[in-house]
Amino acid sequence: MVNPISPGPRLGHGLCYDAKAKQVVLFGGFDKRGTPLSDTWGWDGVKWFLLAVSGPPARKWPAMAYDPQRGETILFGGLGGAGRSQPPFADSWRWSVNLHTNSAGRRTFMRGLIVFFALLLSFLAVSFAALGSDGDAVLALIQGVLIDGTGSELVTDSVIIIRGGLIEAVGSNENTEIPESAQIIDLAGAYILPGFINAHVHSGYVEENLRAWAQAGVTTVRDLGTPFAWTTASESVFDDRDQLNEDNVNARLISVGPLVTTVGGYGGYAVTSPEDARVKINGLIDGGANLIKIAIEDDLQNRRWPMLSQEEINAIVETAHERGVKATAHISTSSHLQMALIAGVDDVAHMAINPVSGELLNQTVELGTIWVPTLELWRGISHRYGLSWDRTARRNLANFVEAGGIVALGTDYDGFSMPFDLGMPMTEVKQMAQAGMTPMQIIQAATRNAAVACDMAEQLGTIEQGKIADLLILNGNPLDDLDHLEDVHLVIHNGIVIRDNR
Numbered sequence: 001m002v003n004p005i006s007p008g009p010r011l012g013h014g015l016c017y018d019a020k021a022k023q024v025v026l027f028g029g030f031d032k033r034g035t036p037l038s039d040t041w042g043w044d045g046v047k048w049f050l051l052a053v054s055g056p057p058a059r060k061w062p063a064m065a066y067d068p069q070r071g072e073t074i075l076f077g078g079l080g081g082a083g084r085s086q087p088p089f090a091d092s093w094r095w096s097v098n099l100h101t102n103s104a105g106r107r108t109f110m111r112g113l114i115v116f117f118a119l120l121l122s123f124l125a126v127s128f129a130a131l132g133s134d135g136d137a138v139l140a141l142i143q144g145v146l147i148d149g150t151g152s153e154l155v156t157d158s159v160i161i162i163r164g165g166l167i168e169a170v171g172s173n174e175n176t177e178i179p180e181s182a183q184i185i186d187l188a189g190a191y192i193l194p195g196f197i198n199a200h201v202h203s204g205y206v207e208e209n210l211r212a213w214a215q216a217g218v219t220t221v222r223d224l225g226t227p228f229a230w231t232t233a234s235e236s237v238f239d240d241r242d243q244l245n246e247d248n249v250n251a252r253l254i255s256v257g258p259l260v261t262t263v264g265g266y267g268g269y270a271v272t273s274p275e276d277a278r279v280k281i282n283g284l285i286d287g288g289a290n291l292i293k294i295a296i297e298d299d300l301q302n303r304r305w306p307m308l309s310q311e312e313i314n315a316i317v318e319t320a321h322e323r324g325v326k327a328t329a330h331i332s333t334s335s336h337l338q339m340a341l342i343a344g345v346d347d348v349a350h351m352a353i354n355p356v357s358g359e360l361l362n363q364t365v366e367l368g369t370i371w372v373p374t375l376e377l378w379r380g381i382s383h384r385y386g387l388s389w390d391r392t393a394r395r396n397l398a399n400f401v402e403a404g405g406i407v408a409l410g411t412d413y414d415g416f417s418m419p420f421d422l423g424m425p426m427t428e429v430k431q432m433a434q435a436g437m438t439p440m441q442i443i444q445a446a447t448r449n450a451a452v453a454c455d456m457a458e459q460l461g462t463i464e465q466g467k468i469a470d471l472l473i474l475n476g477n478p479l480d481d482l483d484h485l486e487d488v489h490l491v492i493h494n495g496i497v498i499r500d501n502r
């Protein structure tokens, strides 16, 4: 069987729009010398097909897909950088404006998308097996203690089946069948957690950093402002991200690109009006931004900063949401938080360093806005300058958690000139514990909740069937002692063992 995705000597093959004939035609591709091949090679019997679309390289295989259930062709947003092992883009890239105009349409599209992706995966699995690669290898992790990130009871004699980079099945020894072909990894005495996610880093584009995070079991990081893109929005930022994501030893990089602000403001990528904001945010999303980050800041680091207007902030968040993209905001005070909540951001970066009123905390909780506290940052600044920002931030966090707020772990790695933890963010973890969060709450902040903040809740953050197999396996129980988070037994990233301390 030929793999139609990468047939080797063919380039540029696929379904194309023939502008002269005004119809979609089947194109055999070019040979190595660039001569078009006129045959249609191997498409017979394939029930779905790909439309070769030139677009952001961030996307692999954005496609027209035939949905056999609906009996019509649907649009598919494509896969992320590493292709098969990456989750599909839920939006449909440049078509999203049409598709997201009403929720019924979107639901229909999502159903079609799921059908298509299932077909794509099964087809690829067959193709890879036929090509003799290990794409169909099955791993069975047995006997470990499962802490699945959902907050449910621990499973002491667990079984996790991993196939094609995904969790195919998860359960207990009694109710989970182990395929005969599976390679068994015995994890007796070990504790299995979802791969950790640091939802606020900078310098995520430094390959050594991504490796260090992945080795520590932090298998995903969310870069909230790329220094080299500080003042411009360049699509190459997202190309670079995709290239880094091709290498499985790197932690998965989620990127907002530049930090959006006003002229001369905190951050760098300036918008000048609500209208300008719409254009630039659409540009970032077209370029491949995973999320949009804005700066709401007027007084920090001994400087006064011009700040985005509420209208501009609203326009930015609204534009992102129209495109199905989440928005996050840098804040440092209660008044910034208020502006972020009015605009409806999905999460806020940094715990406020002035006391937040109970009313505002409750409003944040009710809106479901996630808070990413970055206590490591506030602790470092407070120590250096003799401030009590860290104490106030911890108190705010304690009140927020008490009120039922959702917390995601993020440190602001490298966002300030001081040493930050690279790898497992133990300082942040300990600060969260000091603020009264339980080990289970901290683990969920670093897994399930951080996955939501990354807009990857469907693919990451918990150990459940169908999710990407990113796992952190420890030698001791982190619920007894958080220091066990640094006692790594195994790290699995996209279903592949990338660190083995057995």
Ligand SMILES: [Zn+2]
Residues within 6 Å of the ligand: 200, 201, 202, 224, 225, 412, 415
């Ligand atoms: Zn930051």
